Amino acid sequence: MMWPLQLPALLALGKLAAAASTLFLSGTIIAFDHDADGLEVIRDGSLLVTDDRITGVYSKGSSPDKLPSGTETVDVSGKIITPGFIDTHRHLWQTGLKTLGSNTSLVEYLHHYGSYPATGLLTAEDVYLGQLTGIYESLAGGVTTILDHAHHTWSRDTAEAGLQAAVDSGARIFWAYAIQNTSASFGSTEQLQHIRDIALNGSFRGTPTELGIAYDSWSPPNDPGEVNAVISTAKEFNVSVITTHSLAGPWGAVNSPEDLHALQILNTSTPIVISHASFLSATGAQLLRATNQFISITPESEAHYGHTHPYNHLIQDQAALGIDTHFTYSGDILFQARFWLQKTRLLLSEEILNRWQVPRLNPMSVVQAFLLATRNGGLALRRNDLGVIAVGAKADLVVWDGTSPAMLGWNDPVAAVILHASVGDIEHVLVDGAWKKRDGKIVEPKYPEIQHKFLKSAKRLQKVFTELDIEIPSGPWSYSGLPIAEPLQADVLRGDGDGYGNKFLQV
Numbered sequence: 276m277m278w279p280l281q282l283p284a285l286l287a288l289g290k291l292a293a294a295a296s297t298l299f300l301s302g303t304i305i306a307f308d309h310d311a312d313g314l315e316v317i318r319d320g321s322l323l324v325t326d327d328r329i330t331g332v333y334s335k336g337s338s339p340d341k342l343p344s345g346t347e348t349v350d351v352s353g354k355i356i357t358p359g360f361i362d363t364h365r366h367l368w369q370t371g372l373k374t375l376g377s378n379t380s381l382v383e384y385l386h387h388y389g390s391y392p393a394t395g396l397l398t399a400e401d402v403y404l405g406q407l408t409g410i411y412e413s414l415a416g417g418v419t420t421i422l423d424h425a426h427h428t429w430s431r432d433t434a435e436a437g438l439q440a441a442v443d444s445g446a447r448i449f450w451a452y453a454i455q456n457t458s459a460s461f462g463s464t465e466q467l468q469h470i471r472d473i474a475l476n477g478s479f480r481g482t483p484t485e486l487g488i489a490y491d492s493w494s495p496p497n498d499p500g501e502v503n504a505v506i507s508t509a510k511e512f513n514v515s516v517i518t519t520h521s522l523a524g525p526w527g528a529v530n531s532p533e534d535l536h537a538l539q540i541l542n543t544s545t546p547i548v549i550s551h552a553s554f555l556s557a558t559g560a561q562l563l564r565a566t567n568q569f570i571s572i573t574p575e576s577e578a579h580y581g582h583t584h585p586y587n588h589l590i591q592d593q594a595a596l597g598i599d600t601h602f603t604y605s606g607d608i609l610f611q612a613r614f615w616l617q618k619t620r621l622l623l624s625e626e627i628l629n630r631w632q633v634p635r636l637n638p639m640s641v642v643q644a645f646l647l648a649t650r651n652g653g654l655a656l657r658r659n660d661l662g663v664i665a666v667g668a669k670a671d672l673v674v675w676d677g678t679s680p681a682m683l684g685w686n687d688p689v690a691a692v693i694l695h696a697s698v699g700d701i702e703h704v705l706v707d708g709a710w711k712k713r714d715g716k717i718v719e720p721k722y723p724e725i726q727h728k729f730l731k732s733a734k735r736l737q738k739v740f741t742e743l744d745i746e747i748p749s750g751p752w753s754y755s756g757l758p759i760a761e762p763l764q765a766d767v768l769r770g771d772g773d774g775y776g777n778k779f780l781q782v
């Protein structure tokens with residue numbers, strides 16, 4: 276069957292108006308087949324978006340019976356359309372600290388850049404600008420959904436500024452308000468009251484922003500009154516997600532599935548996302564499967580800080596990807612997916628080589644990396660309509676320039692994206708059917724003004740954080756009581772010199 280209108284007529288029609296409906300014509304679509312529970316590549320296909328949803332996915336030769344009036348048509352021949360990436364762990368407020376922490380350890384991070392040392396150092400405007408520019412970085416990189424472990428909750432003002440930025444960005448932000456004991460005057464009691472006020476006010480409803488809760492003090496010795504208050508607030512307002520940092524083993528910041536299950540919150544309808552899950556136990560993994568809850572693997576973070584993730588390759592069926600502190604390294608999920616894929620391949624091949632044997636097959640595929648970065652993020656949030664291209668799913672989309680120097684010559688579109696593309700090859704990004712990046716540029720008339728204000732804020736913050744007089748403790752480590760030790764320092768210079776390198780900060 277042919278299209279109801281010839282291509283030139285459609286293209287002309289598309290120029291007419293700001294449509295609530297968009298038809299992407301003649302591209303390669305990495306769709307999701309819910310029946311087969313897997314990816315489906317549609318070549319020379321078309322995709323119809325109506326308002327916030329995908330309303331049609333057409334293979335070559337088929338077409339919509341009738342287009343909504345005012346449909347804009349976008350020719351995507353030679354291009355690849357994928358779902359937007361899903362980032363299941365981030366601290367969006369930190370953009371203003373960019374490049375300050377290029378060589379931090381986790382011990383230093385927690386004493387110098389985390390939410391505790393940052394208490395009182397950021398104004399509400401600093402939070403707003405860091406949050407917003409962090410989201411634009413994500414959108415430019417094809418990330419359309421972010422689970423923000425929002426620990427900029429130092430006061431009502433700073434908390435609301437981050438929420439407002441999430442709403443203003445138009446991105447899909449699961450904004451998880453962190454209940455934390457950063458200041459005596461604004462502790463968990465005040466924060467839980469604030470969550471109530473925000474939930475009752477509901478100013479974010481009707482936007483792609485959703486309310487969640489972040490909490491890191493579940494494990495014994497905990498404060499049972501506080502833990503119960505957090506759980507009852509989450510239940511009362513039916514928050515969209517609960518998230519927690521989990522670094523077990525020598526790190527001692529446990530928040531394990533076992534601990535959460537003992538509190539009876541794992542087996543509920545609320546999605547629980549456990550970030551890092553370093554040193555997850557076999558029992559914890561079984562619990563995640565039994566309760567269908569997910570971990571967020573943040574591959575670069577876990578390498579940068581040495582959180583590590585010794586067992587996470589064994590629980591990838593209950594895992595999605597995240598980024599964490601994007602001021603210290605890359606802010607895109609494409610890189611995380613590629614890094615994790617190759618790291619897992621290395622690890623599983625080494626298991627064979629360590630037995631003095633050689634691996635016959637490659638242990639992980641690009642499709643698996645792609646699913647971790649997209650569909651599994653949706654599953655982690657219990658959202659069947661996120662991270663997939665299928666009729667009825669949210670229209671959160673990325674269009675890749677298949678003819679860029681790096682992508683030119685592709686045959687398998689999944690391999691092209693996961694192994695060859697860079698974020699610079701992302702032409703268009705839509706969230707809820709609305710354009711967020713178009714022809715390589717952020718779609719926001721105020722973006723230059725936001726950048727200008729952000730740069731002023733970042734310059735001030737970088738001075739403040741650089742001048743903090745921080746002594747990196749030498750032990751014992753506060754969470755576990757274990758010793759803090761000196762790692763071997765890399766040295767790239769010949770001879771006995773200190774080849775560690777220079778840090779080029781100017782403040």
Ligand SMILES: *[C@@H]1O[C@H](CO)[C@@H](O)[C@H](O)[C@H]1NC(C)=O
Nearest residue numbers: 456457458459462497498501
């Ligand atoms: C919260 O922090 C204060 C110090 O600022 C401390 O005295 C108090 O014990 C902490 N509360 C909890 C529950 O950790």
Ligand SMILES: *[C@@H]1O[C@H](CO)[C@@H](O)[C@H](O)[C@H]1NC(C)=O
Nearest residue numbers: 435438439472476477478479
């Ligand atoms: C609700 O939230 C919005 C946005 O933060 C704020 O402007 C408004 O004043 C709030 N309304 C009430 C009644 O708190």
Ligand SMILES: *[C@@H]1O[C@H](CO)[C@@H](O)[C@H](O)[C@H]1NC(C)=O
Nearest residue numbers: 512513514515516544545657
């Ligand atoms: C809670 O929210 C979810 C969606 O986030 C919805 O499916 C469910 O029906 C809600 N439950 C209640 C009791 O409102």
Ligand SMILES: *[C@@H]1O[C@H](CO)[C@@H](O)[C@H](O)[C@H]1NC(C)=O
Nearest residue numbers: 536542543561562564565566
């Ligand atoms: C969670 O609840 C479901 C339904 O009640 C039950 O079938 C399942 O066994 C429970 N899982 C765990 C780990 O308790």
Ligand SMILES: *[C@@H]1O[C@H](CO)[C@@H](O)[C@H](O)[C@H]1NC(C)=O
Nearest residue numbers: 378379383775776777778779
């Ligand atoms: C590495 O980090 C330490 C601690 O923050 C700092 O003193 C040092 O200057 C850094 N070195 C380089 C080469 O960046």
Ligand SMILES: [Zn+2]
Nearest residue numbers: 424520599600
């Ligand atoms: Zn984190």
